[in-house]
Amino acid sequence: MRCKRINTRRIYILAVMTCVWASTVVAEQIPITVNNPSEGAPITLGIPFAQGTLSSPDHIRLLDKNGVEIPAQINMVTTWEPVDYSVKWVWIFFFCEKDDQYIVEYGPNIRKMPIEGPKIKIKNAQRTGQTTMVNTGPLQFSVSKKLGGFIDDVLYDVDGNGIDQEDTIAVSAAGRGSFLDIFDDQGLDQSTAVVHRTVRERGSGPLHAIIRLEGEYTYERSDNRASPFVIRIHLYAGKSYIRVFHTLTYTGIPDKHEILPGEHANIALSADSEIMDDSKSIDSAWMKPNDQIAATGLCLKYHMDGEVSYRCGYKNGPWASPTTDEVYRSESPTAQKMSIFQTGPKTDRIPPVPNSTSEERIDGFSARISADDATIKQMDRAEGWAEISDSRWGIGLGIRHFLEEYPKEIVFDPEAEEATAYLWSPRADPMSFARHSMERDQGMISNFAEGVTKTSEVVFDFHEHGRSDQEIKQTMNYFLDPPVAHASPETYARSKAFGQFAPRSEKYLALERSLDYKFEWELFNQQWEPWYGMFDFGDQKNNYYREEWYRWQNNEPAVDYMYWLQFMRTGETKYYRAAEAMSRHTMDVDNVH
Numbered sequence: 001m002r003c004k005r006i007n008t009r010r011i012y013i014l015a016v017m018t019c020v021w022a023s024t025v026v027a028e029q030i031p032i033t034v035n036n037p038s039e040g041a042p043i044t045l046g047i048p049f050a051q052g053t054l055s056s057p058d059h060i061r062l063l064d065k066n067g068v069e070i071p072a073q074i075n076m077v078t079t080w081e082p083v084d085y086s087v088k089w090v091w092i093f094f095f096c097e098k099d100d101q102y103i104v105e106y107g108p109n110i111r112k113m114p115i116e117g118p119k120i121k122i123k124n125a126q127r128t129g130q131t132t133m134v135n136t137g138p139l140q141f142s143v144s145k146k147l148g149g150f151i152d153d154v155l156y157d158v159d160g161n162g163i164d165q166e167d168t169i170a171v172s173a174a175g176r177g178s179f180l181d182i183f184d185d186q187g188l189d190q191s192t193a194v195v196h197r198t199v200r201e202r203g204s205g206p207l208h209a210i211i212r213l214e215g216e217y218t219y220e221r222s223d224n225r226a227s228p229f230v231i232r233i234h235l236y237a238g239k240s241y242i243r244v245f246h247t248l249t250y251t252g253i254p255d256k257h258e259i260l261p262g263e264h265a266n267i268a269l270s271a272d273s274e275i276m277d278d279s280k281s282i283d284s285a286w287m288k289p290n291d292q293i294a295a296t297g298l299c300l301k302y303h304m305d306g307e308v309s310y311r312c313g314y315k316n317g318p319w320a321s322p323t324t325d326e327v328y329r330s331e332s333p334t335a336q337k338m339s340i341f342q343t344g345p346k347t348d349r350i351p352p353v354p355n356s357t358s359e360e361r362i363d364g365f366s367a368r369i370s371a372d373d374a375t376i377k378q379m380d381r382a383e384g385w386a387e388i389s390d391s392r393w394g395i396g397l398g399i400r401h402f403l404e405e406y407p408k409e410i411v412f413d414p415e416a417e418e419a420t421a422y423l424w425s426p427r428a429d430p431m432s433f434a435r436h437s438m439e440r441d442q443g444m445i446s447n448f449a450e451g452v453t454k455t456s457e458v459v460f461d462f463h464e465h466g467r468s469d470q471e472i473k474q475t476m477n478y479f480l481d482p483p484v485a486h487a488s489p490e491t492y493a494r495s496k497a498f499g500q501f502a503p504r505s506e507k508y509l510a511l512e513r514s515l516d517y518k519f520e521w522e523l524f525n526q527q528w529e530p531w532y533g534m535f536d537f538g539d540q541k542n543n544y545y546r547e548e549w550y551r552w553q554n555n556e557p558a559v560d561y562m563y564w565l566q567f568m569r570t571g572e573t574k575y576y577r578a579a580e581a582m583s584r585h586t587m588d589v590d591n592v593h
Contacts, residue, residue: 027105027106027107027109027110028105028106028107029103029104029105030047030103030104030105030106030487030488030491031101031102031103031487031488032045032062032101032102032103032104032485032486032487032488033100033101033102033485033486033488033571034096034099034100034101034102034483034484034485035100035483035484035485035486035571035573036481036482036483036484036573037096037097037098037099037100037483038096038474038477038478038483039096039097039098040095040096040474040478041095041096041478041482041483042093042094042095042096042208042234042236042239042478043093043094043095043096043482043483043485044091044092044093044203044208045091045092045093045094045485045486045487046077046089046090046091046092047060047089047090047092047104047487047491048088048089048491048492048495048497048498049086049087049088049089049090049106049495049497050494050495050496050497051080051083051084051086051088051496052080052084052086053086053087054086054087054106055085055086055087055108056087057074057075057076057087057090058111058112059106059107059108059109059110059111060074060090060092060104060105060106060110060112061104061105061106061110061111061112061113062092062094062102062103062104062105062112063102063103063104063105064097064099064101064102064103065099065101065102065103067103069112069113070094070097070102071094071095071113071115071116071117071207072092072093072094072112072207073092073093073094073115073205073206073207073208074090074091074092074093074112075090075091075093075202075203075204075205076089076090077089077090077091077202077203088495088497089497091203092104093203093205093207093208094207095207095236096483102485104487115206115207117237117238118136118137118138118237118238119137119206119207119237120134120135120136120204120205120206120207120208120209120235120236120237121133121134121135122134122135122200122204122209122211122235124198124199124200124211125145125198130145131143131144131145132144132198132211134211134233134235135163136235136236136237136238136239136240137157137237137238137239138156138157138158138160138238138239138240139154139155139156139157139239139240139241139242139462140153140154140155140156140157140163141153141154141155143195143198143211143213144172144195145194145195145196145197145198146194146195147174147175147192147193147194148172148173148174148175148177148193148194148195149172149175149176149177149178149179149192149193149194149195149215149217149229149231150172150173150177150178150193150213150231150298150299150300151172151177151233151300152171152172152177153168153171153172154168154169154170154171154300154462155167155168155169156169156240156393156462158392158393158464168303169302169303169393169395169462170300170301170302170303170395170419170462171300171301171303172300172301173299173300173301173418175192175193175194176190176191176192176193176299177193177298177299177300178193178215178217178229178231178246178296178297178298178299179191179193179217179295179296179297179299180217180227180229180248180293180295180296181293181294181295181296181426182219182224182252182291182292182293182294183291183292183293183294183430184223184224184252184290184291184292185290186221186223188294189219189220189221189224190219190220191217191218191219191227192217192218192219193215193216193217193229194215194216194218195213195214195215196214196215196216197213197214197215198211198212198213198214199211199212199214200212201232206237207236207237208234208235208236208237209234209235210232210233210234210235211232211233211235212230212231212232212233213230213231213232213233214228214229214230215228215229215230215231216228216229217229224252224291225251225252226251227248227249227250227251227252228249228251229246229247229248229249230246230247231244231245231246231247231298232244232245232247240461240462240463241396241459241460241461241462241463241475241478242459242460243457243458243459243479244298244457244458244459244460245455245456245457245458246296246297246298246423246455246456246458247453247454247455247588248296248423248453248454249451249452249453249593250293250433250449250450250451250452250453250454251450251451252290252291252292252293252433252449252450253290253291253450254289254290254291254432254433254434254447254449254450255285255286255287255288255289255290255433255434255435255447256285256288256289256290256434257283257285257286257288257447258283258285263446282438284438286434286435286438286445286447287434287435287436287437287438288434289430289432289433289434290434291433292430292431292432292433293424293430293431294424294426294430295422295424295425295426296422296423296424297420297421297422297423297424298420298421298423298458299418299419299420299421300395300418300419300460301416301417301418301419302388302395302417302418302419303417304388304389304390304414304417305390305391305392306333306390306391307333307334307335307390307414308333308334308335308388308389308390308412308414309329309330309332309333309334309388309389309390310329310330310334310338310386310387310388310412311327311328311329311330311386311387311469311472312327312328312338312340312369312382312383312385312386312387312410313325313326313327313328313382313383313384313385313386313473313476314326314327314328314340314367314369314377314379314381314382314383315379315380315381315382315383316379317380318361318380319365319380319381319403320361320527320530322380322381325383325473327469327473328369328376328377330371334371334414335414335415336371336372336414337370337371337372337373337411337412337413337414337415338369338370338371338386338388338411338412339368339369339370339371339373339409339410339411339412340367340368340369340370340382340386340409340410341367341368341370341382341407341408341409341425341427342365342366342367342381342382342384342402342403342406342407342408342409343365343366343367343406343407343425343427343428344364344365344366344403344406344407344532344533345362345363345364345365346364347406347407347428347429347431347533347534348429348430348431348432349533349535349536350432350434350436351436351437352436355529355548355549356528356529356530357547358547361528365380365381365403365406366378366379366380367379367380367381367382367403381403382402382403383402383473383476383480384398384399384400384401384402384403384408384410384476384480385397385398385399385410385459385472385473385476385480386398386410386412387461387467387472388412388419389463389465389467390465391465392464392465393462393463393464393465394462394463394464394465394467395419395460395461395462395463396459396460396461396463396472396475396476397410397412397419397421397458397459397460397461398410398458398459398461398476398479398480399421399423399456399457399458399459399480400456400457400458400459400479400480401456401457401537401581402480403532404530404532404537404581405423405456405532405533405534405537406428406532406533406534407422407424407425407427407428407534408422408423408424408425409422409425409426409427410422421458423454423456423458423534424534431534431535433447433449433452434447435447448592450592451592451593452535452588452589452592452593453587453588453589453591453593454534454535454588454589455584455587455588456534457479459475459476459478459479459480461475461476463475484573484576484577486567486568486571486576488503488571489503489504489568489569489570489571490503492568492569493568493569498564498565498568501565501568501569502569503569503570504569504570515566519562519563519566519575519578522540522578523574523578525540525541525544525549526540526578529541529549535589536552536585536589537581537585538581538582538583538584538585538586539552539553539554539555539582539585539589539590540552540553540559540582541553554586554590555582555585555586555590559582560579560582560583560586563575563576563578563579563582564579564583567579
């Protein structure tokens with residue numbers, strides 16, 4: 001039998017062509033838009049993938065609008081298990097550039113470039129008495145499992161020559177780094193905070209990391225029960241600012257009614273529990289407050305040399321339609337205690353609460369800049385940030401939703417050398433959780449305030465001396481008015497991660513108009529009434545009768561899901577903002593923890 005000669009040259013050329021083809025045709029691209037882009041802003045974007053599309057997050061990279069790869073941190077969120085192990089969701093983190101257009105590229109032959117430059121370093125200590133150390137490059141701090149309740153030994157390399165003890169810009173307010181103070185008939189009972197546990201959260205990496213602090217507030221008086229807290233600190237490589245989420249849990253006794261065995265017949269207690277019929281309760285003490293929130297927030301003791309200068313942001317004009325943004329500055333270095341305080345109509349929000357009419361909005365919103373408790377300037381609305389600096393460096397403090405989640409206050413006290421972000425200000429009346437009436441709900445008289453939580457968002461910005469107003473505001477607005485990134489609506493729809501839905505289109509204009517009208521109507525009323533306040537913002541009412549609104553939604557028909565879906569269908573930021581606020585309210589207030 002005669003053997004045929006094998007043409008090795010032809011096989012080699014075919015193999016090379018196959019490799020070239022594979023490397024050029026398998027990459028897929030997803031267009032990304034950033035609404036309200038701000039250069040340098042940290043952005044986290046969630047991207048879903050259809051089942052079986054992608055085997056690993058290692059095969060994803062981020063490009064600018066010109067196709068040039070930019071540094072990005074990519075974290076797996078979920079897979080399509082138990083069906084298969086393919087990627088379902090990833091988080092993509094990056095620092096925004098000037099442009100609003102980006103590209104996510106993925107495929108089996110895609111490889112992300114290594115991340116160069118500053119990286120976050122965390123030494124997480126798990127044992128009692130040990131200290132967790134954090135370093136972002138220019139910023140270093142510790143978290144101690146002892147009296148403190150927040151961060152300690154904050155070192156800022158303002159000179160860029162390496163970190164040493166001369167760079168200490170702040171330390172912990174021992175036992176008062178975070179606080180939740182209670183007020184009752186016996187007066188004020190200030191909390192003492194201690195951190196029990198620190199955890200590196202999912203989604204952490206070299207560019208963006210999250211440290212979770214779990215701790216407890218305790219009280220001097222034995223009648224006030226300890227209260228757990230959670231603080232999540234977001235860190236950014238090469239940056240000297242941090243974003244902080246503070247979550248409190250109310251564990252007080254909300255009212256003064258006589259607690260009887262077997263209360264709350266509609267709640268399963270245990271198989272052999274005595275269950276009382278409370279439908280005939282006439283104890284009006286349900287309406288008398290007991291343990292109230294007097295103040296809560298975060299505090300650091302700062303190091304400044306000599307007198308400091310002060311500035312804060314506010315808005316001119318009515319609270320609902322401000323005309324201009326302004327910055328108040330101290331005329332000269334000041335040793336006075338400086339404060340910016342925001343309040344609104346009836347802070348505890350217990351009915352009756354004044355509402356807007358169909359033709360006129362309510363007043364009652366007030367922001368006040370004070371020096372040693374003397375009012376310097378008053379307006380309807382503050383921007384939610386303030387800053388002090390000396391001849392070397394400065395500290396900026398910002399609280400998101402400063403107006404919407406009133407009452408809020410930012411205080412710099414040079415005598416005590418304390419910077420405090422009050423998430424419930426002691427200038428306001430205490431927050432009462434007593435019932436407002438004896439009206440029965442489903443035939444039941446009850447109070448489910450115990451276990452209610454609230455998460456608030458704060459930014460601490462450590463920076464060099466001489467920052468302009470615009471530079472300070474830009475950094476603050478990374479978090480107070482952050483950019484919103486989204487993939488193309490078709491990307492979300494094709495992934496089926498949220499089931500079947502169609503992107504907004506011109507095909508069914510009547511249906512699209514009806515959807516737009518529904519959402520616009522709800523958002524208009526939420527802001528017109530307005531449904532604001534620390535424990536109300538994010539929720540909506542759904543029953544309008546004789547020019548009055550009744551019945552909070554409490555997200556019972558999954559209203560936040562509708563807003564998230566509308567955001568994915570359209571990419572419009574207003575739907576993202578509404579969904580975000582509603583989901584947070586649902587997790588905190590509408591659930592009993």
